[in-house]
Amino acid sequence: DSGVTQTPKHLITATGQRVTLRCSPRSGDLSVYWYQQSLDQGLQFLIQYYNGEERAKGNILERFSAQQFPDLHSELNLSSLELGDSALYFCASSVDSGRAPDTQYFGPGTRLTVL
Amino acid sequence: AQKITQTQPGMFVQEKEAVTLDCTYDTSDQSYGLFWYKQPSSGEMIFLIYQGSYDEQNATEGRYSLNFQKARKSANLVISASQLGDSAMYFCAMTPEGTGGFKTIFGAGTRLFVKA
Numbered sequence: 001d002s003g004v005t006q007t008p009k010h011l012i013t014a015t016g017q018r019v020t021l022r023c024s025p026r027s028g029d030l031s032v033y034w035y036q037q038s039l040d041q042g043l044q045f046l047i048q049y050y051n052g053e054e055r056a057k058g059n060i061l062e063r064f065s066a067q068q069f070p071d072l073h074s075e076l077n078l079s080s081l082e083l084g085d086s087a088l089y090f091c092a093s094s095v096d097s098g099r100a101p102d103t104q105y106f107g108p109g110t111r112l113t114v115l
Numbered sequence: 116a117q118k119i120t121q122t123q124p125g126m127f128v129q130e131k132e133a134v135t136l137d138c139t140y141d142t143s144d145q146s147y148g149l150f151w152y153k154q155p156s157s158g159e160m161i162f163l164i165y166q167g168s169y170d171e172q173n174a175t176e177g178r179y180s181l182n183f184q185k186a187r188k189s190a191n192l193v194i195s196a197s198q199l200g201d202s203a204m205y206f207c208a209m210t211p212e213g214t215g216g217f218k219t220i221f222g223a224g225t226r227l228f229v230k231a
Contacts, residue, residue: 058217
């Protein structure tokens with residue numbers, strides 16, 4: 001158990017819908033990362049939050065948004081869903097000390113299926 | 116551009132034998148960290164081992180060791196005494212130091228099959 005929790009574990013929805021994925025980082029970790037893993041794209045970085053602030057954006061679509069709350073949990077919102085959004089979405093957390101590269105600890109993932 | 120290459124899409128190993136999973140990387144940074152993760156069929160990504168670019172000793176964690184050859188830019192994962200539960204996808208990753216985890220890049224992965 002990495003200490004990172006994600007809910008829900010599975011999500012099945014229809015095209016055009018909106019869903020929210022939730023993540024709670026490990027105790028003490030200030031950074032939260034969101035990744036998308038699909039069969040043909042591998043692991044893609046979406047966005048990072050550090051202590052409530054957006055730090056970096058990767059290949060995140062405009063239909064997707066995220067936020068990190070004062071208690072450091074984070075939510076990833078996916079809207080106007082398309083079939084191609086079906087994937088495994090991971091949240092990871094790290095201390096992010098800014099010195100030595102931090103280990104990112106991953107949650108169990110949310111498997112999203114868009115029908 | 117930084118890149119991670121895992122040249123073995125799939126590998127078979129006999130139970131109780133050792134296996135080496137290859138990882139080469141390309142970076143112009145002098146300081147960086149190298150990671151290996153395991154992803155079993157259940158889907159979660161499990162951190163296995165870390166090697167810093169300035170670490171002189173190869174990292175070890177139980178049955179996992181990282182064969183780090185800086186000049187060759189390789190960071191191979193060695194699993195000793197393979198177990199059936201080691202069957203999984205394995206990802207090599209690299210993070211440049213001081214830039215934050217958002218610059219972490221992952222390889223395409225190697226699927227390991229352990230035979231009984």
